[in-house]
Amino acid sequence: MTADAPSWLxxxxxGTINExxxxxxxxxxxxxxxxxxxxxxxxxxxxxxxxxGAERLSRRLQDPAWLERAVRRHHRVVTALFRAVPxxxxxxxxxYHDDQRVTNLLCERSxxxxxxxxxxxxxxxWGVQGYAIPDPISDTSAPPPSPxxxxxxxxxxxxxxxxxxxxxxxxxxxxRAERSxxxxxxxxxxxxxxxxxxxxxxxxxxxxxPSMNGRPADPEQPGxxxxxxxYLVDEGDADRFQYTIQQLADELPQLRLRLTGPWPAYSxxxxxxxxx
Amino acid sequence: MNQPEFPTGSTGPLMxxxxxxxxxxxxxxxxxxxxxxxxDKGIVIAGDIRINLVDVELLTIRVRLLVASVDRAKEMGxxxxxxxxxxxxxxxxxxxxxxxxxxxxxxxxxxxxxDEGNGDVGGDGDKR
Numbered sequence: 001m002t003a004d005a006p007s008w009l010x011x012x013x014x015g016t017i018n019e020x021x022x023x024x025x026x027x028x029x030x031x032x033x034x035x036x037x038x039x040x041x042x043x044x045x046x047x048x049x050x051x052x053g054a055e056r057l058s059r060r061l062q063d064p065a066w067l068e069r070a071v072r073r074h075h076r077v078v079t080a081l082f083r084a085v086p087x088x089x090x091x092x093x094x095x096y097h098d099d100q101r102v103t104n105l106l107c108e109r110s111x112x113x114x115x116x117x118x119x120x121x122x123x124x125x126w127g128v129q130g131y132a133i134p135d136p137i138s139d140t141s142a143p144p145p146s147p148x149x150x151x152x153x154x155x156x157x158x159x160x161x162x163x164x165x166x167x168x169x170x171x172x173x174x175x176r177a178e179r180s181x182x183x184x185x186x187x188x189x190x191x192x193x194x195x196x197x198x199x200x201x202x203x204x205x206x207x208x209x210p211s212m213n214g215r216p217a218d219p220e221q222p223g224x225x226x227x228x229x230x231y232l233v234d235e236g237d238a239d240r241f242q243y244t245i246q247q248l249a250d251e252l253p254q255l256r257l258r259l260t261g262p263w264p265a266y267s268x269x270x271x272x273x274x275x276x
Numbered sequence: 277m278n279q280p281e282f283p284t285g286s287t288g289p290l291m292x293x294x295x296x297x298x299x300x301x302x303x304x305x306x307x308x309x310x311x312x313x314x315x316d317k318g319i320v321i322a323g324d325i326r327i328n329l330v331d332v333e334l335l336t337i338r339v340r341l342l343v344a345s346v347d348r349a350k351e352m353g354x355x356x357x358x359x360x361x362x363x364x365x366x367x368x369x370x371x372x373x374x375x376x377x378x379x380x381x382x383x384x385x386x387x388x389x390x391d392e393g394n395g396d397v398g399g400d401g402d403k404r
Contacts, residue, residue: 089318218308245300266317
C-alpha cells in the first residue's frame with residue numbers, strides 16, 4: 001500500500017468557508033486545511049504514516065496516551081470549526097490515501113453530506129445525565145426495621161413482650177427491606193427519566209438515547225447513572241432548554257442533573273457510508 | 277456565529293430549590309463525554325485505511341479512565357474494575373494488552389498536557 005500523504009478527515013463544512021480557524025492544528029500537530037468541493041468543503045490534515053500504515057496506526061491508537069491525545073486534538077479541531085460554521089463531525093481515524101480521495105468522497109456522497117449539514121445548521125447538541133444521589137437512610141448496612149415509635153410510647157406492656165428477632169429472621173427482614181428499597185429506587189429512577197426525556201424532547205429537534213448497558217462508569221462522576229441522553233436543539237431554543245433543565249433539577253431533588261454542551265452534533269449525523 | 281450564547285458565570289452542580297428561575301449551566305466536559313462522542317459518533321465512513329476501533333475503544337476507555345482516576349474513584353466507592361474479568365489479575369491477555377500495560381507504566385504523559393512533543397503516527401520511538 002502506498003500512503004504518501006494520507007489525509008485524516010475531521011469534518012465537513014459549507015463550501016463557503018475560506019479558511020479554517022487560524023492556528024488550528026490536528027492529531028499529529030499538522031496544519032489543518034480545507035478541500036473545497038462545490039457546496040461542501042472537507043477539513044483535513046496530512047498525517048505522517050510510513051509503509052504498513054494501517055497496522056501502525058491501529059497500534060498507536062491502542063496506546064491510551066496516544067489515543068487520548070488524538071481524541072482531544074480531533075475534538076479540538078471539530079469544536080473550533082463548530083464555533084465558526086455549521087460542522088458535520090467525522091468519527092476519529094477516518095483516513096484516506098490522499099486529498100484527492102477525500103474530494104472524491106465529497107462529490108460522490110454530496111447528497112448525504114448536504115443533508116447532514118442541513119441537520120446541524122443553526123443547532124447544537126446538549127448532553128444530559130442524571131445521577132442518583134445515594135440515600136443514607138436506605139443504606140443496606142442499616143439494621144432491619146424496628147418496632148414503630150408510636151408503639152413504644154403507648155404500648156409499654158407490648159414492649160416488654162417483644163423478643164429479640166433471631167438471626168435468621170433478622171436476615172430475611174433485611175433482605176426483604178433491601179429488595180423493596182431497590183424496587184422503589186428503580187421505579188423512581190424510571191419515572192424521573194421519563195419525566196426528563198418528555199420535557200426535553202419537546203424542546204429538541206431530535207433526541208439520542210443510547211443504551212446504558214455496558215457503559216463504563218465515569219470515575220469523575222459520583223452517584224449511579226440513571227439517565228443519559230443527547231438532544232439536538234435549535235440555537236434559539238437553547239435558553240429555554242437550559243431553563244427547563246433547571247426546572248427539572250428543582251423538581252427532582254433525588255437526582256443530580258448534569259448538562260454538557262454545546263457540542264458539535266456528533267450524535268445526530270450517523271450516516272454510514274461505504275468507501276468507494 | 278453558530279454557537280448559541282448562554283450566561284457566563286460559575287459552573288457548579290445544578291442546585292434546586294423553590295423559586296430558582298435560573299438557567300442550568302453546562303458543566304465542563306469530562307474525558308468520558310468526549311470519548312463517547314469522538315470514538316462512537318460522527319459520520320462513520322470506512323476510509324481507505326481501515327481501523328478497527330471496536331477493540332480499541334472497549335479496552336482502552338476502561339483502562340484509560342481507570343488509570344487516570346482510580347484514586348478518586350475509590351474514594352467514592354467506585355470499584356467496578358475489580359469485578360471486570362478483563363481487568364482482573366490472571367485474565368487472558370491478548371497481545372495488544374501487553375503493549376498497553378507497558379506504555380502505561382512508563383508513561384508520565386498520562387497526567388496530560390495538550391500538544392506534547394512528537395505526535396507522529398508512524399513513529400515507534402515517541403516514548404515519554
